[in-house]
Structure formats: structure tokens, C-alpha cells
Amino acid sequence: MRLGLPHLMPQAGVVIVDFDADLIQRYDCSGPRYTSYPTARQFESHFDPERYKQEVAKSNDDPVPSGLSVYVHLPYCSSPCFYCGCTRLITRDIQKVARYLDRLLQEAALQGRLFDGDREVQQLHLGGGTPTMLTDDQLSLLWEGLRNSFHFSAKGPEASIEVDPRTVTPARIEAFRELGFNRASFGIQDFDPDVQEAVNRKQDATHCLKVIEAAKSAGFDSISVDLIYGLPKQTLAGFRATLDTIIDARPGRVAVYAYAHLPQHFKAQHHILEKNVPSPGTRLQLLALTVELLARAGYEYIGMDHFALPEDALALAHGEGSLQRNFQGYSTRAGLDLVGLGLSAIGHVGRVYAQNAKGMQEYGSAIDAGRLPITHGLSLSDDDLIRADVINRLMCYHEVRYQDIEHAHHIRFFDYFALELRHFQPLVDDGLLQLEPDRMCVLPRGRFLLRNLAMRFDAYLPGHLSGPVYSRVI
Amino acid sequence: MVKSKTADKEAVVGAIDARGFHPKLQAACSTCSLSQLCLPMGLNQADLERMDGLVTRSAPMHEGEHLFRVGDEFKAIYAVRAGTYKSYTVDSQGREHVLGFHLAGELLGLDAIYPERHLCNAVALDTASVCVMPFGELRELAGQIGGLRAQLLRLMSKDISDATALAGDFTAEERIAAFMLGLSRRFEQRGFSPKEFNLTMSRRDIANYLRLAPETVSRVFARFEKDQLIAVDRRSIRLVDIDKLHQMSLCMGEMHS
Numbered sequence: 073m074r075l076g077l078p079h080l081m082p083q084a085g086v087v088i089v090d091f092d093a094d095l096i097q098r099y100d101c102s103g104p105r106y107t108s109y110p111t112a113r114q115f116e117s118h119f120d121p122e123r124y125k126q127e128v129a130k131s132n133d134d135p136v137p138s139g140l141s142v143y144v145h146l147p148y149c150s151s152p153c154f155y156c157g158c159t160r161l162i163t164r165d166i167q168k169v170a171r172y173l174d175r176l177l178q179e180a181a182l183q184g185r186l187f188d189g190d191r192e193v194q195q196l197h198l199g200g201g202t203p204t205m206l207t208d209d210q211l212s213l214l215w216e217g218l219r220n221s222f223h224f225s226a227k228g229p230e231a232s233i234e235v236d237p238r239t240v241t242p243a244r245i246e247a248f249r250e251l252g253f254n255r256a257s258f259g260i261q262d263f264d265p266d267v268q269e270a271v272n273r274k275q276d277a278t279h280c281l282k283v284i285e286a287a288k289s290a291g292f293d294s295i296s297v298d299l300i301y302g303l304p305k306q307t308l309a310g311f312r313a314t315l316d317t318i319i320d321a322r323p324g325r326v327a328v329y330a331y332a333h334l335p336q337h338f339k340a341q342h343h344i345l346e347k348n349v350p351s352p353g354t355r356l357q358l359l360a361l362t363v364e365l366l367a368r369a370g371y372e373y374i375g376m377d378h379f380a381l382p383e384d385a386l387a388l389a390h391g392e393g394s395l396q397r398n399f400q401g402y403s404t405r406a407g408l409d410l411v412g413l414g415l416s417a418i419g420h421v422g423r424v425y426a427q428n429a430k431g432m433q434e435y436g437s438a439i440d441a442g443r444l445p446i447t448h449g450l451s452l453s454d455d456d457l458i459r460a461d462v463i464n465r466l467m468c469y470h471e472v473r474y475q476d477i478e479h480a481h482h483i484r485f486f487d488y489f490a491l492e493l494r495h496f497q498p499l500v501d502d503g504l505l506q507l508e509p510d511r512m513c514v515l516p517r518g519r520f521l522l523r524n525l526a527m528r529f530d531a532y533l534p535g536h537l538s539g540p541v542y543s544r545v546i
Numbered sequence: 547m548v549k550s551k552t553a554d555k556e557a558v559v560g561a562i563d564a565r566g567f568h569p570k571l572q573a574a575c576s577t578c579s580l581s582q583l584c585l586p587m588g589l590n591q592a593d594l595e596r597m598d599g600l601v602t603r604s605a606p607m608h609e610g611e612h613l614f615r616v617g618d619e620f621k622a623i624y625a626v627r628a629g630t631y632k633s634y635t636v637d638s639q640g641r642e643h644v645l646g647f648h649l650a651g652e653l654l655g656l657d658a659i660y661p662e663r664h665l666c667n668a669v670a671l672d673t674a675s676v677c678v679m680p681f682g683e684l685r686e687l688a689g690q691i692g693g694l695r696a697q698l699l700r701l702m703s704k705d706i707s708d709a710t711a712l713a714g715d716f717t718a719e720e721r722i723a724a725f726m727l728g729l730s731r732r733f734e735q736r737g738f739s740p741k742e743f744n745l746t747m748s749r750r751d752i753a754n755y756l757r758l759a760p761e762t763v764s765r766v767f768a769r770f771e772k773d774q775l776i777a778v779d780r781r782s783i784r785l786v787d788i789d790k791l792h793q794m795s796l797c798m799g800e801m802h803s
Contacts, residue, residue, distance in 0.1 A: 133748030134780050135767045190761045422780070480779075 092517055093356055095502060100352065103523045104530070105376065106467055107399045108425065109460040110450060112418065114532050115427055119449030125186060127424040127451075131409055132188040138409045140187065141195035142222065142229075143399065144176065144214070145414030145428075146203040150239075153273040154343040155261075155303060155331050159416035159430055160201045172415075172432075173210055175439040177217035179413050182444055184221030187411075193222045194408055196231040197400055198253075204239040208247045215251055222411075228252045230293075230404070234259065235283070238275050242286035249290040256287050257296035257327070263317060264310035267303050270348055277317060284321050294385055295323040301358040302331035304348035311358055312365070319369040324384035327401060328362050329377045330355070359520070375467050375522055378402050395468040402468065423452040455531060458483060463526045470514035470522070492528055499525065574598045575677075583651025583735060584625040584677075589693045596691070600683040603627060604676045613654065613668040613676060620658035622680045626650050629674025630746040633666045634754075644755040646708070647671070647747055649732050656702050671746045712757060721756040722766045724795035726776070730785055742784045 104111040131137055147160045148169050163169070196218070206214065218224075232255035233248060248256065262268065263277040287295050297318050301311060318326060333349050335341040350358065363373070371379040372387050378401055380387040389395040389404040396406040399418055412419035416430040427448040429435040438445035452460070458481045465472045474485035486493065499505055504518030505525060518525060527533055575581045575597040581589075585597065606628075607613065613624060613631060631648040645666055648654055658664045659681070688695040712721070734740035745752070749767075753760040770776045775791055777784040785791060 131780075133750060135745060135749050135752070135783070136764045136771070136778050137749070138780075188760070190764065 093353075093360075095517065096356060096520060097352065099504075099521050099524050101524075103527050105523065106463050106526050107397060107401070108418070108420070109463045109526075109530070110425075110452070110456055110532055112425075112427065112448075115425060115448040115450050117448055119426060119446060121426070121444040121446040123451060124419070124421065124424055124426040124444065124446055124449060127422045128186045128409075131422045132191070137188060137191050138407055139192050139194035139405075140222065140411055141197070141398075141403070141405070141408040142193050142218065142411045142413065143197050143199060143417055143419075144203075144218070145199055145201065145412070145417040146172075146176075146206065147201040147415045147432075148172065148205050149200065149202045149236075150205060151272065152340045152343075153261075154271045154340050155300060156340055157332065157334070157338045158201065161415075161432065166207075169205060170210065173206065173214060175436055176214065176414055177221075178439050178442075179445065180218055180221040182439075182442070183411055183413065187222065189223055191223060191409075192225050193218070193229045195403065195405060196229045198233040199400065200234055200236075202236045202239060203233050204235050204244070208244060208251075211248070212251055228254075230255065232257065232294075235287075237280040237283050238273075240283050242283060245283055245286040246290045249287075249292060254292055255294045255296070256292050257298055257325075258284055258287075258323075259298050260314070260318065261298065261300045262303055262306060262311060263314040264306065266305045267310065270304040270344065272343065281317070281321055284323065294325060296325035296327060297321070297323045299326065299328045299362075300331050301328055301362060302333075302350055302355045304344045304350075306350055306354075306358065308354070308357055308361060312361060315362060315365045319365060322381070325378065325380045325386055326366060326371060327377050328359075328366075328379070330359070363520075373519060374402055375470065375519070376401065390468065393469070397464050397467045419446075423457070425450045425452070454481070457481065458488065459529050459531060462489075462529050466514065466526050466529075467522055470519060471511050473511040475510065489529070495528065499528075575601055578677075579737075580625070580627065580651040584653060585694065585697055589691065589697075593691045593693060596687060597679075597694075600679060600687060601625075602678045604678060606673055606675045607670040609670055609672050611670050613670065614664045615667045616664055618664045620655065620662045620664060620681065622678045623656060623684060624654040624668075624676040624678060626652050626654065627675045627677050630671040631668050631674055631676075632671050632747060632751060633668045635666045642754060644751050646755070647751075650736055653701055656698075656705055659702075671751075712755075718756075718758050718762050718766050719769075719794055721758065722752075722763065722770070723775075723791045725752065725756060726783065726785065727788070727791055727795050730788070740785070741788070742782070745781045745783055 104113070145159070147158075148163050149156075149160050150162070150164050152160075152162050198214075203211075229252075231253045233253045235245075235248075235256050235258050237258055237260070245256070258280065260275075260280060261271065261273060263280070265274070268274045284295060284297070299314065299318065331349075333341060333344065333346070335344070366379045367373070370381060372382055372390070374380055374386055374390055374395070378386065380390075385404045386395070386402060389402075394404065394406050396403045398410070409422065410418070410420040412426070412428060414428065415432060415435050416428055418425060418427045420426075426446045428445045429438060429447045434447065435445045450456075458477065461477060461480060462472055465476070477483070478485050493507075496505075496507065499518070500507060502517070503515055504521055505515055506513045514522065514525060575585060576591060576594040581594060581597075585594070589597070604613075604624075604627075616635065626648050628650055631654060633645040633648065633654065635643050635645065637643060648668070654668050654676070655664065657666065684694075684698075688698055716724075729743065729745075730740040733743050747755075749760050749763045752758075753763040756763070758766075767776070767778055770791075771778050773790075775785075775787045777786055
């Protein structure tokens with residue numbers, strides 16, 4: 073079943089959003105985004121890389137070993153965007169980047185030899201930082217290195233790259249396509265010059281549109297645009313103009329992230345003045361505007377921050393039931409083992425999460441010693457797997473069929489979650505979700521509160537969360 | 547000493563024995579649900595109670611722990627009580643050859659009677675345990691109980707016939723279909739679902755046992771899944787179209803170990 077936005081009712085060209093501001097404000101609290109469950113906060117430090125290796129060996133022994141999804145983290149940027157909460161390093165020294173690339177390829181070799189030769193890389197994602205800070209030659213070196221360490225099929229993986237429009241030209245975009253990339257996501261955030269100034273990311277709209285257009289003509293299968301709402305100096309009028317421009321460019325996917333102002337956690341955010349950050353009321357209006365404009369333009373709401381045109385692979389995967397939450401948001405393929413390469417990258421194989429060192433020195437010295445740079449991680453318990461499955465279904469399909477969970481995990485849903493379900497009545501009364509005899513189904517009003525619903529199944533949250541630990545729900 | 551009345555309540559009868567089983571636990575064939583599998587037919591309640599006197603139970607063994615190795619002195623026949631064991635040899639080139647997989651109620655060590663030494667290795671594939679039947683006492687008892695003697699001969703004969711099952715010129719599909727149906731039947735005999743089970747053996751072991759490449763095993767599993775004969779979720783297998791699998795495996799007969 074495809075889930076559009078049934079609560080958006082087109083009436084003579086006007087789209088009414090059933091956007092209950094009071095409700096959303098009432099539920100607005102801090103909460104994880106559930107790009108994984110348990111979340112990275114639960115990872116143990118001093119996690120033994122041997123545990124990861126054992127799990128990989130075990131996954132090789134499955135009757136049909138899963139394909140692989142490889143994530144490569146390229147942390148370098150040439151200038152800091154003030155909103156950024158990613159693991160990244162600012163440099164203009166291309167030698168540093170070259171040295172990092174060298175270690176990355178050594179790490180790929182260490183990892184690649186753990187996996188059996190028939191385990192095909194079906195997905196590849198280059199994230200950052202700024203992957204496009206690498207030169208074309210460096211990118212091609214990286215691609216070749218990965219292909220030497222892992223098994224690529226003749227037709228190659230679904231390969232995506234995060235593009236900083238400021239670092240590319242139409243010619244470079246074509247070069248990426250020739251190298252094998254077939255998906256690109258462009259970091260736009262907001263075209264409003266005042267906002268760009270306030271976040272230290274100035275990029276000319278005309279240039280951005282030119283490179284997006286280049287990706288279209290180069291034959292990328294999917295083009296995604298990242299926007300952020302809640303940025304300093306952002307206004308409804310300005311963001312509406314940005315949305316209109318993007319909708320005109322018609323990328324297959326649009327991700328609209330909420331800016332989380334957590335300067336105590338992210339150093340760069342100290343440059344953003346609290347007084348310039350939009351009020352919760354304005355944030356809500358920005359979100360409502362986003363949803364309205366995108367829906368009116370024919371984008372389907374996938375979940376959390378993601379929208380896609382009906383013909384895009386993400387929307388198709390949503391319809392076919394092969395969607396999965398992952399560290400980049402959503403993935404079109406479920407069931408792949410995830411290999412994380414590079415600083416702070418997270419891998420997920422079988423029942424194990426493994427995260428690389430977050431400091432360059434620690435990362436570098438492990439690689440130089442021929443060791444996997446894994447420092448954090450978690451072995452999942454049966455309970456973790458059950459809850460992860462429920463949360464993934466809520467996030468991806470906005471419904472949980474009890475039978476699916478019972479069948480997959482050999483439990484009785486109502487017995488297992490008796491405690492959780494006891495506290496569901498307020499959610500039902502508020503119209504966020506419906507408890508049917510065979511399934512739990514998120515209602516239109518609950519679609520933008522998926523985190524709140526997922527949090528009810530999170531065994532690691534002590535009661536209700538508060539405090540500025542996580543980003544805000546909206 | 548008082549013998550336990552149920553299989554799950556054993557009394558400790560000794561400290562660590564020569565084989566490293568500790569503590570040594572008294573088992574009770576007379577109340578064991580698996581006795582119909584390892585000691586079927588012909589044994590009356592009195593015979594079973596005599597068996598109780600000689601059978602002891604090993605402590606649980608962990609994945610990768612060996613029950614015996616090639617060259618170990620032959621002392622006892624083992625009946626798998628829980629979990630799965632793999633029997634295998636290693637050739638002079640260091641290559642492993644998987645001889646079989648042994649589920650609860652199946653016997654290990656019969657091939658060691660003649661040479662009085664174990665000719666293969668037996669390793670636990672998951673948390674597993676065995677009942678230990680010291681061979682001297684077992685032989686003595688078999689002399690007195692005709693049904694037990696017949697059963698031992700039957701099981702030895704089955705071992706020999708199983709060994710020849712794989713020798714034919716069968717396709718990978720036929721081998722894998724027969725292997726899965728064999729497992730299915732064995733699980734059913736043990737009171738488990740014949741349609742849904744977990745594979746405790748790795749694809750490498752399955753491949754080795756069936757004389758196939760691991761990649762081939764995966765390709766065939768994947769094809770069976772695509773053709774909706776089976777559903778695979780990591781180690782968990784569901785047989786969707788048993789009839790079709792049966793047709794495929796007909797020329798081979800079923801596999802028993």
C-alpha cells in the first residue's frame with residue numbers, strides 16, 4: 073500500500089493540511105531519530121573488534137549471505153557550515169585528504185577480506201563531510217580501491233554521493249556518473265542569502281540549479297535535495313521561495329531536516345545566535361508549509377524527513393515493502409549487511425553494530441597498525457531485535473501487523489508489549505494511531521510524530537525523555 | 547542411590563571423568579522422550595530401566611567444542627540429547643570432509659567399534675549435549691536384550707547406506723532439495739515443525755557435505771527462494787512447496803544425516 077498524505081485534501085487548488093499545531097506542540101520533546109535501534113548512544117565504548125569479525129564470519133556462513141551496503145565517510149570540509157552536527161574536520165590541505173584516502177583504502181582492504189568473495193556490494197554511499205572535496209582522480213582511486221577489496225557485480229551497485237554544489241561543475245557531475253555513481257544528493261539547505269550568511273554556507277541558486285540539471289541530463293537514476301528548516305534568520309517567505317525553486321527543478325527526492333540547535337554538543341553551532349533561531353511556532357509553520365507545498369507538487373511523504381515522487385525508487389520501495397531505516401535516513405533495500413568505512417562510520421552486520429573511532433589520531437593509528445579502527449559497538453539482544461523491527465515498521469510503513477512480529481520473533485505481541493500498550497490510550501485518544509484487531513496503524517495526525525510513537529517501544533528511555541540531549545521532534 | 551524419574555532431573559554421580567564430562571549425570575532412558583528415536587522397538591519398560599543403569603549424560607557443550615577427535619580411544623557410543631553435532635575428517639592436505647550432521651536421538655561413534663579408535667571428529671554446532679553409553683556395558687546388555695542388539699545392527703547398517711547416498715551423480719538442486727527434506731523429516735520425528743527450522747550448520751558445512759561449492763549452495767537456496775519453494779531469513783528456513791522439493795529429490799532418496 074502506498075501511503076500518500078490522505079489528510080491533504082485538494083479543494084479547488086487549495087491544499088488543507090490537517091496540521092494540529094497544539095497537538096504537535098504538546099508532543100514536541102527531545103527524542104532520537106531512530107536511524108538505528110538501539111541508537112548510537114547505547115553503543116559501548118571499548119567494543120572488541122573481534123566480536124565484529126566473529127559476526128561477519130557468521131554472516132558468511134548463512135545459507136544465502138546478505139549482500140553488502142558500504143558506507144564511506146569522508147569527513148573533510150573546506151569551510152564549516154555552522155548548523156552541522158556531523159563528524160567533520162575543516163581543512164584546505166589536500167595532502168591531509170590524500171593521507172586519509174590512503175588509510176581508507178587500507179581499511180577497505182582489512183574489511184574486504186573478512187567477507188566471502190560472493191558477497192556483492194549492492195549499495196555504496198559516500199557521505200561526509202564533503203565527499204566532493206575529493207578530486208576526480210581521488211574519487212576514482214577510491215572507487216577502484218573499493219572494487220579491489222569488495223565484490224562488485226558487472227552492473228555495479230546502487231551508488232550515491234553527497235554533493236556540495238559549491239565544489240562541483242556540470243563537467244564534474246558527468247565524471248561522477250561515468251565513474252559509476254547513479255544517485256546524487258545535493259546539499260541546498262536554503263537559498264535565502266540571509267540564511268546562507270548566518271550558517272556560513274553561501275551558494276548561488278543559479279549554480280545549484282545548473283548542477284542539479286547536469287545530474288539529470290547525465291542520467292542519474294535518482295536525484296535528491298537536502299533542505300533544512302529551523303535555520304537562523306529563516307522566514308516563511310524565504311523558505312517558500314526555496315521550496316518553489318526546488319519543486320521547479322523536480323528532484324526525485326526531497327529531504328527536509330529539522331535544524332537541531334544543540335551548541336553544547338556541536339561546537340560550530342556556537343556561531344549561531346539563539347535569538348536568530350526561529351521560534352517553535354515558526355518552525356511548525358515552516359514544516360507545515362513544506363508538507364503542503366511538496367504534497368501539492370505530487371511528492372509522497374515517506375516518513376520522518378523524507379519526501380519522494382511516486383516514480384522514485386524510495387516511493388516504490390515504500391510501496392513494495394523493501395524500505396528500511398538506515399543512517400542516511402531511508403534505504404531502498406532491506407536486509408543488507410552494512411559496512412562502515414572511515415572516521416566515525418557505523419557498520420551493522422547480523423546482530424552487531426560497530427562504530428569506528430571518532431578521532432583522526434585514533435583512527436589513523438589503528439589503520440597504521442593494521443587493525444580495524446572499531447572502538448564502539450553493541451551486540452543486539454533478542455529484545456533489541458524485536459523492538460528494532462517494530463520501530464523500523466513504524467518508521468517505514470506507519471503500521472505494525474502483530475502477526476508479522478509474532479511470526480518473525482516467536483512472541484505474542486500483546487503479551488510482550490503489555491506494559492507499553494497500557495500507555496497507548498492517550499495516543500489513540502489524540503488520534504495519532506489506531507489499534508486494530510490485526511495491526512497498529514499510524515493515522516495522518518501521527519505521521520509527523522513517528523518518533524514519539526517509536527519512543528514508546530524504546531526500552532532504553534527511562535520513562536519520558538526531556539532535556540536537550542536529542543534534537544527536537546519537530 | 548535414587549534414580550531420577552524424569553530425564554531432566556539427573557543426579558550427580560561423580561566428579562570429572564576421563565572424558566572430561568563434569569559433572570557426570572545419570573540419564574534415564576525409561577522416561578526420555580528421545581528413547582523412541584535412539585532405542586526404538588522391542589524394548590519393554592524393564593529393558594529401558596536396565597539401560598538407565600549404564601547411560602550418563604554429558605554437561606552441555608558449547609559451539610565448537612569437540613566430543614571426540616580422530617585417534618581418541620573408543621570407549622562409548624553417544625546419543626545426541628540436544629543440539630547438533632557435526633562429524634568430519636581432515637585429509638592429509640588439511641581439507642575438511644563433513645561426514646554428517648547429528649540431531650537429538652541420533653548416535654555417534656558406531657564407526658569406532660571395529661578399530662577401537664575414533665576415525666572422525668565430532669564437534670558441537672550449537673549448545674549441545676549427549677548421553678554416554680560405555681560400550682563394554684552396552685555390549686553386555688545387548689547380549690541379554692535381543693531388541694537392543696537388533697537396534698544397534700540396524701543403526702550401523704543405516705550408517706553404511708547413508709554413506710553411499712551422496713556418491714551418485716546428482717545435481718546441486720537435487721542434493722539440496724533432498725538435504726532439506728531429510729532435515730524436515732528428522733525435525734518432525736523430534737516433535738518440531740517440519741516446515742520451519744533453523745539451520746545450525748554453516749553453508750560451508752552444507753556445501754562440503756553435499757560436495758558442492760559454498761557459492762553454489764547459496765545460488766541454489768536463492769533460486770529456490772525466488773521460485774517460492776522455500777523462504778530464507780538468515781539461518782531460518784521455511785519450506786513453502788514441499789511437494790515440489792520432493793519431486794526434485796526423488797531420484798536421490800532422502801538424506802539421513
